[in-house]
Amino acid sequence: xxxxxxxxxxxxxxxxxxxxxxxxxxxxxxxxxxxxxxxxxxxxxxxxxxxxxxxxxxxxxxxxxxxxxxxxxxxxxxxxxxxxxxxxxxxxxxxxxxxxxxxxxxxxxxxxxxxxxxxxxxxxxxxxxxxxxxxxxxxx
Ligand code: TYD
Numbered sequence: 001x002x003x004x005x006x007x008x009x010x011x012x013x014x015x016x017x018x019x020x021x022x023x024x025x026x027x028x029x030x031x032x033x034x035x036x037x038x039x040x041x042x043x044x045x046x047x048x049x050x051x052x053x054x055x056x057x058x059x060x061x062x063x064x065x066x067x068x069x070x071x072x073x074x075x076x077x078x079x080x081x082x083x084x085x086x087x088x089x090x091x092x093x094x095x096x097x098x099x100x101x102x103x104x105x106x107x108x109x110x111x112x113x114x115x116x117x118x119x120x121x122x123x124x125x126x127x128x129x130x131x132x133x134x135x136x137x138x139x140x
Pocket of ligand 1: 038050051
């Protein structure tokens with residue numbers, strides 16, 4: 001995964017390597033470009049499941065694969081790209097107004113998400129055409 005456009009980018013976390021096991025930490029105000037107001041994680045995800053399939057009006061997120069791997073497909077309404085997350089030290093920052101879909105979860109994968117706001121269903125675009133319309137308005 002390489003750093004890319006402003007709407008997604010790689011976030012690198014520190015790693016304390018130790019024969020007893022590796023340790024990685026996240027400090028608010030330092031590693032994440034927003035105040036963390038929510039943490040959630042996906043687990044027990046069937047290998048053929050598809051998650052996401054939405055964008056957000058305001059929410060910013062950083063997604064990590066704490067264990068295993070999965071794919072995130074990104075669409076800013078103009079360009080599409082995809083990233084494989086598999087390193088617990090490397091997160092994917094996803095800005096607002098970005099359509100994302102996640103699939104190809106490995107057996108036992110754990111996806112942790114740091115989010116800029118608490119859960120609000122009203123913040124979601126779950127319909128792709130509504131998302132595209134919002135992108136057009138934002139670009140005016
Ligand atoms: P959703 O965001 O659609 O999951 P994903 O993008 O991973 O496929 O959320 C699935 C369900 O969980 C939906 O009913 C909303 C609920 N939910 C919460 O109640 N709180 C949360 O923080 C999140 C992320 C989801």
